[in-house]
Amino acid sequence: MVNEEKIIEVEGLKKYYIIGDWISRLVGTYKLVKAVDGISYHIKARETLGLVGESGCGKSSTGRVTILLEPPTEGKILYHGREITDHLSKEELKKLRSKIRIVFQDPQSSLNRRRSIGSIISDPLKIHTSLNRKQRQERIKEVMEMVDLPQKFVSRYPYELSGGQRQRVGIARALVVQPEVIICDEPVTSLDVSVQAKILNLLMDLQSELGLSYLFIAHDLSVVKHVSHRIAIMYLGDLVEKSTVKNVFENPLHPYTKALLAAIPPMDPNKVGTRKSLKGEVPSALNPPSGCKFHPRCPEFIGDICVNEIPKMIECTEGHFAKCHLYSSEDYKYELCGRDAEA
DSSP: OOOSOEEEEEEEEEEEEEESOHHHHHHTOOEEEEEEEEEEEEEETTOEEEEEOOTTSSHHHHHHHHTTSSOOSEEEEEETTEEOSSOOOHHHHHHHHHHEEEEOSOTTTTSOTTSOHHHHHHHHHHHHOOOOHHHHHHHHHHHHHHTTOOGGGGGOOGGGSOHHHHHHHHHHHHHTTOOSEEEEESTTTTSOHHHHHHHHHHHHHHHHHHOOEEEEEESOHHHHHHHOSEEEEEETTEEEEEEEHHHHHHSOOSHHHHHHHHTSOOSSGGGTTOOOOOOSOOOOTTSOOSSSTTGGGOTTOOSHHHHHSOOOEEEEETTEEEEOGGGTSSTTTTGGGTOOTTO
């Protein structure tokens, strides 16, 4: 059951990357990639927040900045109400990284192929705890049982394991220091469908058993629906919609969310061919469109306001937020949110 306590709160988070050589940086002719451009969200205790969007929209950058693997350009990150964005000492940062862990997308490249499984899982214990060797071995045995890895794998190497088994090692490495929050950065994208289901069920069982909170990053809405309590939809560095899974799937508000849902293959074979696809390509983060970033591809484009003004994130119905001029302009004032036009 989800607790109302907010474990992580992110406010106005930005992450920009500088593109250019040292000369362009010196004379100020460099370019900026606005990977994350002022987003806000929170994660409650025992909750999974699904972060969804097309490849290159800034999902992974959001996860890496949230765990401070990369410093934010702007914005605040709060952990249990305390700002962790700046001024953390080395010891404080070390303690934080034992409480907020990450599972990476590619289990093959995220594990050192020269190290045994036992030593890979043991590393966080050496860094974040004072356990002796025997205690570390006991903890490794315990966490391997949690993720359904045979004990004989302790002495094996990553290249001797399947993709699903390697991802279980990555999950074990994250769990071994008993974290509160795990950032799951597309943890099943590179796995077969049957293996995906097992990993997703494992993550859900671990959440129920250990009271974990997840930021679950993915581009597959059906996967996110299966594991999440709330969903945030991301487009070109911005969050465009966020609400419960039920609201997003039953009453999508933003045109981009509607397009993503329409692109899901139907289960009914008679409906094959009814899917709708967005026109045009995703704009470059080096030169994003003015106003609403989605307007060049938007099937519900309403005019100059979309081109010239950045929309605000509006709570259209209770707990359901959308960043679209459809819900703030006079012509469409809250009508599509289920509110009275006079409100």
